[in-house]
Amino acid sequence: MSGPVVTYRRDGNVGVITANNPPVNALGHAVREGLLTALAQAEADPAAEAIVIACAGRTFFAGADITEFGKPPKHPILGEVLARLENNAKPVIAALHGTALGGGFEVALACHYRVAVDSAQVGLPEVSLGIIPGAGGTQRLPRLVGVAAALDVIIGGNRLTAGQAMEMGAVDAVVSEPLVDAAVAFAADLVRGGKGPRPTRDAAVTSGADDIAAARQQHARRYRGFNAPFRAIDAVEEALSLPFDDGLKHERALFEACNATVEARALQYAFFAQRQAAKVKDIPKETPARPIEHAAVIGGGTMGRGIAMVFADAGIPVSLLEVSPDARDAALAAIGKTYDGMVARNRVARDVADARLAAIAGATDYADLAGADLVVEAVFEEMAVKKKVIATLDSVVAADAIVATNTSYLDVNEIAAASKHPERVLGMHFFSPANVMKLLEVVRADRTSNTALATVMPLAKRLGKIPVVSGVCHGFIGNRMLQVYQREANRLLQEGASITQIDKAIYDFGLPMGPFAVRDLAGIDVGWRMRKAFGIGRSQDARYSRVADMLCEQGQFGQKSGIGFYLYKDGRTATGENPLVADLAAAEADEVGIAPRDIADTEIVDRCVYAMINEGAHLLDEGIAQRPSDIDIVWLNGYGFPAYRGGPMFYADTVGVPAVLDALARFQKAHGAVWAAAPLLERVAREGMTLADLNT
Numbered sequence: 245m246s247g248p249v250v251t252y253r254r255d256g257n258v259g260v261i262t263a264n265n266p267p268v269n270a271l272g273h274a275v276r277e278g279l280l281t282a283l284a285q286a287e288a289d290p291a292a293e294a295i296v297i298a299c300a301g302r303t304f305f306a307g308a309d310i311t312e313f314g315k316p317p318k319h320p321i322l323g324e325v326l327a328r329l330e331n332n333a334k335p336v337i338a339a340l341h342g343t344a345l346g347g348g349f350e351v352a353l354a355c356h357y358r359v360a361v362d363s364a365q366v367g368l369p370e371v372s373l374g375i376i377p378g379a380g381g382t383q384r385l386p387r388l389v390g391v392a393a394a395l396d397v398i399i400g401g402n403r404l405t406a407g408q409a410m411e412m413g414a415v416d417a418v419v420s421e422p423l424v425d426a427a428v429a430f431a432a433d434l435v436r437g438g439k440g441p442r443p444t445r446d447a448a449v450t451s452g453a454d455d456i457a458a459a460r461q462q463h464a465r466r467y468r469g470f471n472a473p474f475r476a477i478d479a480v481e482e483a484l485s486l487p488f489d490d491g492l493k494h495e496r497a498l499f500e501a502c503n504a505t506v507e508a509r510a511l512q513y514a515f516f517a518q519r520q521a522a523k524v525k526d527i528p529k530e531t532p533a534r535p536i537e538h539a540a541v542i543g544g545g546t547m548g549r550g551i552a553m554v555f556a557d558a559g560i561p562v563s564l565l566e567v568s569p570d571a572r573d574a575a576l577a578a579i580g581k582t583y584d585g586m587v588a589r590n591r592v593a594r595d596v597a598d599a600r601l602a603a604i605a606g607a608t609d610y611a612d613l614a615g616a617d618l619v620v621e622a623v624f625e626e627m628a629v630k631k632k633v634i635a636t637l638d639s640v641v642a643a644d645a646i647v648a649t650n651t652s653y654l655d656v657n658e659i660a661a662a663s664k665h666p667e668r669v670l671g672m673h674f675f676s677p678a679n680v681m682k683l684l685e686v687v688r689a690d691r692t693s694n695t696a697l698a699t700v701m702p703l704a705k706r707l708g709k710i711p712v713v714s715g716v717c718h719g720f721i722g723n724r725m726l727q728v729y730q731r732e733a734n735r736l737l738q739e740g741a742s743i744t745q746i747d748k749a750i751y752d753f754g755l756p757m758g759p760f761a762v763r764d765l766a767g768i769d770v771g772w773r774m775r776k777a778f779g780i781g782r783s784q785d786a787r788y789s790r791v792a793d794m795l796c797e798q799g800q801f802g803q804k805s806g807i808g809f810y811l812y813k814d815g816r817t818a819t820g821e822n823p824l825v826a827d828l829a830a831a832e833a834d835e836v837g838i839a840p841r842d843i844a845d846t847e848i849v850d851r852c853v854y855a856m857i858n859e860g861a862h863l864l865d866e867g868i869a870q871r872p873s874d875i876d877i878v879w880l881n882g883y884g885f886p887a888y889r890g891g892p893m894f895y896a897d898t899v900g901v902p903a904v905l906d907a908l909a910r911f912q913k914a915h916g917a918v919w920a921a922a923p924l925l926e927r928v929a930r931e932g933m934t935l936a937d938l939n940t
């Protein structure tokens with residue numbers, strides 16, 4: 245980068261400090277130093293009667309530089325810069341655009357006045373990085389907007405629009421572009437009106453003890469297992485009782501303590517891992533993407549409906565093709581109902597929902613898809629049906645249109661071969677509900693072109709998804725690992741653990757539900773049908789558990805039939821175990837010659853999680869996953885792996901790969917060859933590396 249990171253100039257009687265640290269003006273050391281230097285210039289400039297702080301580029305400071313968090317703090321730390329701003333003898337005005345987040349918003353809070361363009365957003369996302377605001381956010385925001393509103397921003401992690409921030413009292417004026425001119429005019433007006441500095445620290449926090457207690461209670465469930473959100477509440481609570489400077493000191497101490505936790509390391513790792521996952525290793529950065537202006541979805545069932553909404557929500561008109569007018573109308577009606585529900589829950593405004601629905605055009609004729617730049621098929625999970633759809637598209641859409649399959653388990657190479665243009669075919673494996681779940685596995689088939697990938701990866705971001713590339717294999721990254729996790733849960737059941745014990749052990753480890761409860765929720769029949777289609781059973785695995793299959797044979801599919809592994813009332817609330825499960829498991833144990841035993845919760849967790857880690861390492865060995873952190877992103881965003889543990893591969897590093905290998909060896913001795921360690925794990929241990937070392 246050329247030129248100084250922070251510059252000072254004067255506009256009339258207003259000094260203007262501008263930072264320029266692309267891409268997001270993170271408040272790294274050079275910026276903090278630059279700000280102090282520029283402030284000194286502004287203070288010393290006799291003609292400057294007020295000071296504007298602004299940023300060049302796409303955003304006001306988007307926060308501290310997260311890459312500095314693992315290193316010793318370098319002075320000046322942000323708090324020192326902010327004290328200089330707040331204690332300034334001249335009025336200081338922040339000019340906000342883009343996303344003023346974390347330390348960026350804290351800069352603004354330490355200024356005496358804040359103006360913002362309409363499109364600006366502010367927020368304090370620190371708890372999502374395992375830390376708390378560390379530069380006065382927990383002390384200044386409650387002084388400006390009250391405790392309840394401050395807690396919503398700090399713990400809820402919500403970003404506020406400029407308008408919302410102004411309504412709350414965190415922004416003084418929403419101004420028009422050009423922003424800096426408007427901020428300078430605002431500053432000149434202040435000077436003309438004789439208005440001087442207005443330090444936030446001088447405002448009183450009047451009340452809020454009830455809000456503190458309410459926040460602790462309200463967030464207990466959402467943040468089960470997390471530390472930082474509760475330390476942030478502690479810090480806000482101190483704003484109520486402590487003088488400002490003491491509150492700041494306590495906040496800093498809590499910030500540092502949080503930053504030293506595994507949770508902070510895990511969440512900060514995941515922040516960068518998510519951005520890394522969007523990059524495909526062997527595709528040149530400059531590979532052009534194909535423009536996508538119109539999309540089409542084939543099949544308007546559970547997935548197709550959600551996928552059509554994904555495009556509509558992103559402002560991309562989409563056609564949804566079904567087999568008959570009735571099926572088409574049913575799909576559109578169901579989508580309309582989903583939008584109505586979102587309006588009722590205040591998730592989206594009525595007019596926005598109506599516009600999105602209007603962007604989805606029902607179709608029964610392939611000719612209506614002719615203009616589509618991208619087609620996603622979500623028809624039945626049957627190879628013959630999928631192949632026919634893919635082949636039909638050859639004579640419908642442009643030769644360079646992208647064609648994606650949402651298959652869960654079928655061979656994408658075989659699907660692609662049905663097209664005359666296999667290079668344009670890839671998998672876009674959405675998760676259910678597609679319009680809610682963030683994860684998108686992008687399946688790269690043998691002949692998928694660079695253009696197809698270079699189109700779909702950034703498109704995923706435009707669709708609000710988190711894309712991860714997977715090679716072709718049964719179940720791709722996520723479901724392949726899920727299968728070994730479920731295999732171990734089944735085996736533990738055979739060996740004498742109850743489904744209640746297994747589910748509780750996994751829940752206590754931090755997943756939102758245990759393996760059996762999840763299967764009841766999703767429908768046990770989904771896996772049953774898949775296993776039947778693929779002929780999966782005792783022939784591959786002598787200890788294959790038939791319990792789920794036998795439940796399905798009796799129509800016991802889980803929540804939707806009121807009975808599965810558990811019994812349900814009102815379709816959702818489990819009232820206890822289905823007694824058949826323990827009986828079937830005991831009979832099966834007898835059949836395969838296993839004597840029941842007491843099993844510790846730690847063994848349950850280790851077996852389920854280490855099986856996943858080993859499978860993840862196999863996926864890396866086979867080149868299915870690009871890097872360990874991609875696997876973590878899949879598990880964090882698709883399966884509810886506890887974010888404070890960073891994902892299975894990060895967790896392996898926290899346990900230590902040699903310790904994981906020891907456990908694998910023990911399990912192999914007791915339970916057979918499925919536990920043979922992946923060569924990659926052995927190499928990592930042998931070379932004294934961590935899995936994280938393979939990410940770079």
Ligand code: 3HC
Nearest residue numbers: 268270306307308309310311345346347369377378379519
């Ligand atoms: N520190 C270091 N790098 C950062 C960064 C940060 N705060 N924010 C973004 N980056 C990097 C990204 O890693 C990415 O790098 P890459 O191109 O090499 O992959 C690049 O900047 C662009 O980021 P995005 O791809 O995310 O760009 P978007 O335009 O999609 O999003 C954003 C921009 C909304 C600002 C998003 O980057 C973001 O949410 N950043 C983090 C904001 C944040 O959490 N701030 C708080 C930090 S903690 C803090 O301030 C502590 C304080 O209280 C002391």
Ligand code: NAI
Nearest residue numbers: 543544545546547548566567622623624625650651652676
């Ligand atoms: P579904 O059975 O709910 O819907 C399939 C729809 O496709 C039906 O409405 C059917 O009428 C329509 N259809 C069938 N043949 C068609 C054709 N030739 N042309 C147009 N429409 C046709 O199935 P679901 O659950 O939506 O699954 C669809 C695909 O998505 C499958 O490949 C499945 O494996 C995959 N998937 C499913 C997930 C889930 O949780 N349900 C998750 C991720 C992927």
